[in-house]
Amino acid sequence: MRNEMMSRPVINEKVLQYLRQQPVPLSPKLRGIEEFANEKRIPIIPHETVSYLYQLVNQLRPTKILEVGTAIGFSAALFVEASQQQTRVTTIDRFEEMYQRAQTNWQSLGYQSQIQLLTGDAADILPMLTGQYELIFLDAAKAQYINFLPEALRLLAPEGVLLIDDVLQGGTIFEPIESIRHRDKGIHRHLNQLLDTVYADDELLTTLLPLGDGLLKITRREIQK
Ligand SMILES: C[S@@+](CC[C@H](N)C(=O)[O-])C[C@H]1O[C@@H](n2cnc3c(N)ncnc32)[C@H](O)[C@@H]1O
Numbered sequence: 001m002r003n004e005m006m007s008r009p010v011i012n013e014k015v016l017q018y019l020r021q022q023p024v025p026l027s028p029k030l031r032g033i034e035e036f037a038n039e040k041r042i043p044i045i046p047h048e049t050v051s052y053l054y055q056l057v058n059q060l061r062p063t064k065i066l067e068v069g070t071a072i073g074f075s076a077a078l079f080v081e082a083s084q085q086q087t088r089v090t091t092i093d094r095f096e097e098m099y100q101r102a103q104t105n106w107q108s109l110g111y112q113s114q115i116q117l118l119t120g121d122a123a124d125i126l127p128m129l130t131g132q133y134e135l136i137f138l139d140a141a142k143a144q145y146i147n148f149l150p151e152a153l154r155l156l157a158p159e160g161v162l163l164i165d166d167v168l169q170g171g172t173i174f175e176p177i178e179s180i181r182h183r184d185k186g187i188h189r190h191l192n193q194l195l196d197t198v199y200a201d202d203e204l205l206t207t208l209l210p211l212g213d214g215l216l217k218i219t220r221r222e223i224q225k
Contacts (some may be wrong), residue, residue: 008170011210017166019211026054029109030081042098044074045139046212051139054162057082062157066155067091068122068148069140069165073115079135080111085191090116090133092125092140122152126151133157139165143190149197156189161219167191168214 009016024047037044045053047089057065057079063086065079065088070093080087093099099117118125118224122140126148134157138148145164156162167173172180180188198206198218209215 006222008213010168010171010214014177016048019051020046022047023049023052024051026050026078027081027109029151032147033072033077033105037072037074041141042072045078049165049215050078052211052215053078053163054082054208057087058084060134062087062160063135064131065089066129066132066133066152067139068118068126068139069093069138070102071095071098073099073105075103075137075139076115077106077109077111079137080109085114085126088114090115090118090129092118092120092122094119094121102111108110120122123147125148126155129154129155132160134160136160136162137165138163142166142169143187146190146194146197149194156220158220161217164194164216164218166213167194167208167216168210170213173214 034044034050045177047061053075061083063155065087067076067079067089069134070076070091073091076089076091079087081096081141093102096119103117106115123144129151133155136152138145138152138155145167152162169184169188174196177185177188195216198204203221205219205221209216209217
């Protein structure tokens with residue numbers, strides 16, 4: 001399962017290379033999982049996003065994190081490490097081959113008690129979740145983000161941060177739909193709808209970071225009444 005957008009940088013190639021070479025204080029085992037995934041082209045977050053998420057989690061120290069898109073468990077384990085093992089992660093995936101490997105990886109890292117795996121389609125699972133999460137990370141089927149958004153906002157703690165990964169389609173997202181390949185038109189339309197929705201919502205503060213294929217960061221704005 002390749003993510004072809006990983007090799008279509010949305011920033012200058014030299015800047016990207018620089019960011020991808022910078023150190024992040026991962027444990028040797030977790031660094032090994034990152035290297036394995038990159039070698040096998042398993043679509044985990046790219047290194048520049050690893051660096052950003054590590055710093056964010058280390059700074060915010062969220063006690064509860066929700067993730068949609070586990071893959072082989074790399075980012076969930078990153079959250080545990082970056083929080084100095086202070087956070088509990090709930091992560092959702094529907095692809096057995098991936099999440100079985102995630103469970104093996106968490107066991108080898110010793111993080112299995114801090115990570116709860118929910119298996120199935122996030123569209124079915126998200127409406128059943130309760131409680132509040134200080135950090136929510138959507139990293140799954142891009143065409144569904146717009147459907148996940150209301151549930152993610154419902155589950156987001158008042159001061160929480162919602163991150164949505166891979167929203168730029170290698171930068172093609174701003175091109176007219178007629179120029180987009182037939183099979184990508186649905187994603188193109190849904191991602192544009194997502195961007196329009198969050199930027200138009202005056203209860204939200206939204207910023208778009210050019211990390212990887214674009215990381216959308218959303219917080220709640222306090223409206224003075
Ligand atoms: C990009 S990978 C996640 C990478 C992971 N967050 C990391 O960086 O280590 C996307 C994952 O989302 C899962 N996925 C996609 N759509 C989903 C859905 N609707 N419900 C549950 N899982 C989904 C796929 O099976 C895949 O494993």
